[in-house]
Amino acid sequence: MSEITLQIDGKEVVATEGMTILDAARSVGISIPTLCHHEKLEPYGGCRICTVEVEVRGWPKLVAGCIYPVEKGLVVRTRSEKIDKIRKVLLEEMLAHAPDAEPLQALAAEYGADRERFDKHPSFCIHCGLCVRYCAEIKKKNAVGFVDRGSNREISFIPEIAAKECWDCKECFPLCPTSALQAAYVLAGALIAPEEESAGGCGCSCSCSSAPENKVG
Amino acid sequence: MTRLNSPEKLECARKEIVSRIDPTKPCISVCAGAGCLASGAAEVIAAFKTELEFHGLTTEVNTKGTGCPGFCERGPIVMIYPEGICYLKVKPEDVAEIVSHTIKEKKVVDRLLYEDPATGTRALRESDIPYYKNQQRNILSENIKIDSKRIDDYLAIGGYAALSKVLFEMTPEDVMGEIKKSNLRGRGGGGFPAWRKWEESRNAPDPIKYVIVNADEGDPGAFMDRALIEGNPHSILEGLIIGAYAVGAHEGFIYVRQEYPLAVENINLAIRQAAERGFVGKDILGSGFDFTVKVHMGAGAFVCGESSALMTALEGRAGEPRPKYIHTAVKGVWDHPSVLNNVETWANVPQIITKGADWFTSYGTEGSKGTKIFSLVGKITNTGLVEVPMGVTVRNIIENIGGGIPGGKKFKAVQTGGPSGGCIPEAMLDLPVDFDELTKAGSMMGSGGMIVMDEDTCMVDIARYFIDFLKDESCGKCTPCREGIRQMLRVLTNITTGKGKEGDIELLEELAESTGAALCALGKSAPNPVLSTIRYFREEYEAHIRDKKCPALSCKEMIAFHIDPEKCKACGSCFRQCPAEAIHGGKKLIHIIDQEKCTKCGTCFDVCPSRFGAVRKISGEPVPAPIPEDKRAIA
Numbered sequence: 001m002s003e004i005t006l007q008i009d010g011k012e013v014v015a016t017e018g019m020t021i022l023d024a025a026r027s028v029g030i031s032i033p034t035l036c037h038h039e040k041l042e043p044y045g046g047c048r049i050c051t052v053e054v055e056v057r058g059w060p061k062l063v064a065g066c067i068y069p070v071e072k073g074l075v076v077r078t079r080s081e082k083i084d085k086i087r088k089v090l091l092e093e094m095l096a097h098a099p100d101a102e103p104l105q106a107l108a109a110e111y112g113a114d115r116e117r118f119d120k121h122p123s124f125c126i127h128c129g130l131c132v133r134y135c136a137e138i139k140k141k142n143a144v145g146f147v148d149r150g151s152n153r154e155i156s157f158i159p160e161i162a163a164k165e166c167w168d169c170k171e172c173f174p175l176c177p178t179s180a181l182q183a184a185y186v187l188a189g190a191l192i193a194p195e196e197e198s199a200g201g202c203g204c205s206c207s208c209s210s211a212p213e214n215k216v217g
Numbered sequence: 218m219t220r221l222n223s224p225e226k227l228e229c230a231r232k233e234i235v236s237r238i239d240p241t242k243p244c245i246s247v248c249a250g251a252g253c254l255a256s257g258a259a260e261v262i263a264a265f266k267t268e269l270e271f272h273g274l275t276t277e278v279n280t281k282g283t284g285c286p287g288f289c290e291r292g293p294i295v296m297i298y299p300e301g302i303c304y305l306k307v308k309p310e311d312v313a314e315i316v317s318h319t320i321k322e323k324k325v326v327d328r329l330l331y332e333d334p335a336t337g338t339r340a341l342r343e344s345d346i347p348y349y350k351n352q353q354r355n356i357l358s359e360n361i362k363i364d365s366k367r368i369d370d371y372l373a374i375g376g377y378a379a380l381s382k383v384l385f386e387m388t389p390e391d392v393m394g395e396i397k398k399s400n401l402r403g404r405g406g407g408g409f410p411a412w413r414k415w416e417e418s419r420n421a422p423d424p425i426k427y428v429i430v431n432a433d434e435g436d437p438g439a440f441m442d443r444a445l446i447e448g449n450p451h452s453i454l455e456g457l458i459i460g461a462y463a464v465g466a467h468e469g470f471i472y473v474r475q476e477y478p479l480a481v482e483n484i485n486l487a488i489r490q491a492a493e494r495g496f497v498g499k500d501i502l503g504s505g506f507d508f509t510v511k512v513h514m515g516a517g518a519f520v521c522g523e524s525s526a527l528m529t530a531l532e533g534r535a536g537e538p539r540p541k542y543i544h545t546a547v548k549g550v551w552d553h554p555s556v557l558n559n560v561e562t563w564a565n566v567p568q569i570i571t572k573g574a575d576w577f578t579s580y581g582t583e584g585s586k587g588t589k590i591f592s593l594v595g596k597i598t599n600t601g602l603v604e605v606p607m608g609v610t611v612r613n614i615i616e617n618i619g620g621g622i623p624g625g626k627k628f629k630a631v632q633t634g635g636p637s638g639g640c641i642p643e644a645m646l647d648l649p650v651d652f653d654e655l656t657k658a659g660s661m662m663g664s665g666g667m668i669v670m671d672e673d674t675c676m677v678d679i680a681r682y683f684i685d686f687l688k689d690e691s692c693g694k695c696t697p698c699r700e701g702i703r704q705m706l707r708v709l710t711n712i713t714t715g716k717g718k719e720g721d722i723e724l725l726e727e728l729a730e731s732t733g734a735a736l737c738a739l740g741k742s743a744p745n746p747v748l749s750t751i752r753y754f755r756e757e758y759e760a761h762i763r764d765k766k767c768p769a770l771s772c773k774e775m776i777a778f779h780i781d782p783e784k785c786k787a788c789g790s791c792f793r794q795c796p797a798e799a800i801h802g803g804k805k806l807i808h809i810i811d812q813e814k815c816t817k818c819g820t821c822f823d824v825c826p827s828r829f830g831a832v833r834k835i836s837g838e839p840v841p842a843p844i845p846e847d848k849r850a851i852a
Contacts (some may be wrong), residue, residue, distance in 0.1 A: 044696050045540045048625075051734040062734045067540045081728075089731035093700035118704055127699065146535075146693075149518065151703040153693030 006074040019051060021065040021076055027163070032065045032078050033087065033107055035094075035177060036128035041137055043067040047094075047128055049107070051086055053077040085110055092117040094126045098178035101126070122179035125155050131172035132179050141165045144172065144184070153183070157188030218368075220495040222503035224381040227372075230494075233674045234369045236849060243278045243320055244298040244840065246361055247307075249445055250285025251479055252601075253292035257308065258282065264312035269320075278320055281370075284360030284448015287602030288348055288648045291331070296361060297341065303343040304329035334598075334620070351617045353580060354604045355588050355791040356564050360448035365483050368490035371451040377496055379567035384504035387570075392463040393419065396566070400586045405431055405522070405559025406663050407738065408585070408652035417546035418554035419464045426466040427555040427666075428457055430563055431527060432473035432480065435519040436635030437686060438665035442560035443502045444602055445590075446480040449564070450487035453512070456566030458496065461508045464556055469510040470526050476517045485512055519636070519690035524549075524557045526692065537692045538737035552597050559664065562589055564592035581607035585651035589662070595669035598623045603667075605650070612646040615669060626671040629769075630753070634663030636683040636690070637742030639749025640676065659749040661742070662801075670794050675771035676754040677761055681709035683746040691739060700738030701732035705747060714774040717762035766837020776836045780821070782807045784831035787851055791821035791832060805851045809843040 004018050016023035020043070025032050036047040043066065050065040055075040061101050065078065077083065091113035094103055099122070100114045108115060127146075132155060135144050145160040147154055157166065166185065173181055221227045247253070248260045265280045286294055291305035297319055304315065306324065311329060318324045328547065330339040331346045340346045343361075363370035371377070383392055397412040418426050430453055434442040436525050446453060457469050466815075471488075488510055491497040500508045513531055520526050521536035529549045530536030549555025565587060569577045578586045585607035591614065596601050598620030605614060611631060615621065622628050632642040633650075641648060641662030648654055652662050672678065684706045693699040705728050708721050729744030751758060760766045768774040780791070780800075785807045792802040799815040802808030825832040 025227065043540070045736055048696050048734045048736070050331070064540060064736070081439055085727070086731045086734050087726060089699070090696050090734070093696060093731075094706060096700075096704075119707065121703075125632050127693065127696070129694075148693075149520070150687075150689045150691040150693045151706075153699060 004070055004072040006070050006076065007079055008071065008076045014048050015069070015070045017072050021054070021063070021068045023076075024070050025065065025076070025078060030078055033039060033110075034066055035103065035126065036130060037066040038130055038133070038175070041130070043132045044129055046074075047090070048086055049090055049125065052082060053080060055084060062110065067180075069119065088113045096121050097126055098122070098124045098180065101178035103177045124156065124178050126178055126180075127153060127155070128177060129155075130175040131155060134172045134175055136205060139165075139169065139171065142171075144181075153186055157185055157189045162188045218490070218493040219572065219694040220493065222500070224385050224502060227381050227502060231372050231375075231378075234373045235744060238289050238373060240299055243518075245278060245315075245320075245739065246283045246296040246298065246529040247281070247287055248292055248361065249282030250292075250360075250447055251477075252285060252287075252289040253294060254479075254818065256292050258293040261295065261307050261312060261322050264309040265316070267469045268312050268316045268481055269677045272316060272321065273317070274320065278316045282366075283363060284365045285357075285444040286343070286355055286361040287354075287444065287604070288346070288599065289601040290599050291795040295329075301344075302696040303331065303341070304604065307319045313663050316617060321622065322458070331395075348599050348601070348620065349619055352604050353588050353663075355580070356445070356449075356452070356561070356603060357590060357604045359452065360444065363449060365448050365450055366486055368451060368487070368494060371449070375496075375571070376451050376567075377455055379570035380458055380496060380530060381502055382456050383462055383570055384502055384506055389419070389463045389465065389475040392459060392570070395569060395574050396463070399569045401562065401565055401569060401577070402585060402652060403558055404561035404565070404589065404662075404664065406637075406661070408662055409508070409560055411558055412534045414544075414546040414556050414558070415464050417544055417555045418466070421547045421554040423553050424465075424845060425468075425476075425553045426464055427550050427553060428461045428464065428466045428469040429459055429527070429531070429550070429555055429557040430471040431522060431557055431559045431655065432471060432477070432484075433515050433517075433522040433527060434474065434477075434560075434664060434668045435517065435522055435690070436664055438668050439592045439635060439664055441592050441602060441665050443477050443480055445564050446477070447483050450480075450484045451563045452488055452567055453560055454497070454561035456486070456489055457510065458501070458508050459474040459566050459570060460556060460558070460563065462506055462532050464554075466556070467507050467509070469508065470531055470550070471510060471512045471520075472515055472531060473512060474517045476513040481512065481514060488512065518621050518692070519687075520737075523739055525737065527557065528555060535692075537694045538739070540736060561665075582649060582651045582654075584653045589650070589665055591650075591665045591667045591669050591778055593619050593669065595667075596622055596626065596671040596674070597669040604622065606748065607651040608649040610647050610649055610738045611641060614650065614667070615646070619669065622669070622671050622769045624671075626673065629670045629672050630676065630679075631670065631676055632660075632679065632683075632746070632840075633666065634661035634745070635666045636686050637739065637745050638663045638666070640670075640679065640753060641749075642753040644753075658783070659752055660745065673769055673771060674711070675767050675769040676750045676757050677709065677767075677770075678713050678772055680747045680750045681706065681713050684709055684743070687739070691743070695736040695740060697732045698737075701728050701735070702743055703742070704728050705732075709747070712761045713767075713772045715761070715765050717758075719762065721762055722755070722758050725751065760837070765798065768836070770834040770836050772836075776817060776834050777812060777840045778810055778815060778817065778819070778821055779833050779835050780808050780810055781831050781833055782848075784829055785851075786831070788829065790824045790826065794820050794824050796820060807849040808842055809849070812840055 032050045034050045045064040045067045052065040088111040095115040096118040131144050136142050142159045143165045147156045293307050295304040295307045343349050378594050401411045402408040515521050523538050524545050526536040526538040588604050590604045593603050632640050687701050691698045732744050735741045760768050792800045797816045799811045822832045
């Protein structure tokens with residue numbers, strides 16, 4: 001791996017090929033905030049809180065520091081009025097979901113983000129995907145995943161898998177920056193009907209007497 | 218079908234096909250594109266077959282369903298060859314007359330010809346119709362000539378000659394050189410030079426490379442790709458194989474929305490026929506070059522048109538974009554170099570090879586060469602597909618080709634580039650349409666959607682509509698896109714429902730700026746409709762926010778309907794048709810609207826006879842009190 005020199009916040013930084021801007025910055029003590037980044041997991045680039053500005057052929061461009069590979073002579077700015085403003089708005093958008101999450105509050109204090117700025121939408125999940133990726137990449141179980149898309153995107157445990165796999169694991173719990181995960185897990189647990197209840201009737205709480213062979217799920 | 222294993226065999230086959238065609242033999246071509254099929258083209262074709270049989274003309278007259286020629290407003294379109302007579306809006310009941318008059322007696326059925334609304338003169342041929350006269354249809358004009366389900370039709374018009382030329386007379390470098398010289402830019406959105414993607418893939422050390430057709434068209438109102446892939450699938454396939462040869466790929470994919478069943482059917486059939494003829498598969502035309510292609514049906518998510526998301530979907534995973542800091546041309550599908558171009562881009566390739574880059578660059582502007590297909594929809598007289606040289610002005614497209622705004626209404630804006638594009642106001646009608654000029658104006662070419670809006674369109678509501686579309690179509694992976702769109706939609710909804718506050722415009726601008734940090738082009742460009750409407754129609758935003766008024770009288774929550782007591786003639790039209798029973802009236806009794814019950818559906822406004830014009834839309838001012846009971850009687 002060859003060494004390359006780049007510039008971060010006016011500072012000459014020596015990095016090795018294959019490193020990201022985040023790696024290079026951290027190696028010289030420049031901190032870039034992250035929420036969805038995890039060393040053990042594949043690059044993701046979802047939360048965008050690590051957004052930095054780079055100059056490509058003289059043009060400034062916003063990129064995610066946690067995935068952008070270092071290049072020779074790259075000029076990077078990790079703080080500027082524009083970047084701070086973007087991070088502030090992103091934090092405010094996430095605080096609408098998880099107003100009490102500690103990592104968000106710490107960053108909010110730094111960037112002057114107002115947790116009341118946007119109407120509350122308390123799903124408590126900021127879609128960092130740490131749980132989803134950890135379960136898929138490290139545990140290879142896919143017990144939790146994203147469902148739906150766009151603004152309706154949510155994390156959800158797959159009850160059938162979760163019932164078998166999660167009880168003894170729960171390794172994703174401490175990764176969750178907002179504690180939304182536990183709630184989703186509890187919800188998934190509630191979806192799995194205990195066996196003795198589904199032995200007769202249709203399996204739901206209604207009073208019908210459908211034959212077991214007709215029942216769904 | 219015999220496999221053709223040399224360029225000579227291809228030419229022989231072509232001559233044989235052409236020799237079977239008698240140029241004097243009448244042929245009836247009916248547009249069988251999705252639009253015309255919806256307005257009854259299949260019934261028209263069936264009627265022709267029955268009628269010709271009845272007259273014993275089945276062997277003397279050919280009938281065929283063809284691809285879409287673009288004039289969808291007047292479909293189904295019937296062309297009678299060899300004269301080239303063009304009949305519009307043909308119904309099954311017109312068929313008997315066409316057969317007896319035009320086919321048997323060689324007379325023209327005047328009423329089915331195009332009639333100029335201004336002068337009343339009729340146009341006999343397609344080329345006489347102003348809609349077509351003002352276009353330069355390099356690509357689309359082939360559609361009407363061929364039955365897209367018959368490879369022989371494509372061969373008859375010179376199909377696969379470009380492929381043969383490339384394989385036997387050109388090195389891959391020559392092909393790259395020609396495409397580079399043509400400066401063909403991607404027709405799918407960004408306008409990225411095609412040759413640069415090709416070159417990057419070609420130069421990538423990985424020996425496994427892919428070429429891909431992006432047929433995931435999803436912009437509201439756009440159907441260029443659909444018409445091409447349904448109407449002339451072989452032209453896209455031929456372009457793709459040429460591209461594969463140039464970059465050194467031996468496998469290709471056609472990613473097409475499953476919502477386009479006819480496109481899926483026709484492209485699959487085209488691949489099968491091309492394989493039978495030896496244009497696809499091993500040792501193509503005996504050249505030693507191998508290439509196979511698969512069709513992938515997409516589930517119809519707008520975000521999957523984004524190149525990295527499309528490739529993720531091809532791999533069988535959820536179609537979410539990935540950071541493209543290493544281009545997909547170098548690291549694409551399964552991390553192999555992948556050249557992805559849109560349908561129209563690929564369709565240009567065979568023509569560039571056959572006619573040369575100089576021919577191609579003779580059309581267009583300095584930075585944007587060739588022609589571009591637009592789908593012209595909305596408040597415009599002639600909706601349909603339009604192909605013009607790059608650089609034609611918006612005015613030319615709207616007034617000369619589109620025939621202006623119907624109903625005597627005033628033009629307000631045209632939205633170009635789909636949901637991620639922007640709105641161009643009247644003051645900019647003379648803007649030449651090319652990649653760079655549109656971007657400078659705060660809009661974009663996109664895939665070529667053009668939605669025309671008249672004075673009744675509220676620009677704030679238009680911005681809200683596109684943001685609402687993107688809310689569901691974003692993948693939701695990154696915060697700026699998912700949350701930014703959610704918040705922008707909330708602010709826009711507030712404004713259009715009369716709940717806008719001072720500072721909302723600035724808030725939208727701030728949200729738009731942070732959306733610029735999104736992962737992919739969908740998110741980065743999502744604020745365009747908002748920013749361009751703020752840029753050109755700021756006063757409409759202000760009127761909504763400050764005066765609680767919708768100047769276009771369009772936002773339901775901000776308007777009211779009122780019957781002018783001076784004008785009401787108690788005809789009862791509105792009274793009878795009001796679905797909410799909100800109108801009180803009677804014989805010789807001035808009608809009044811109960812504002813509490815009114816659902817603002819606008820039926821009363823629409824049905825009030827124009828000679829009375831008694832129903833009025835009101836916004837930003839109080840609704841006049843209903844006329845007292847004792848004064849309601851009309852003397």
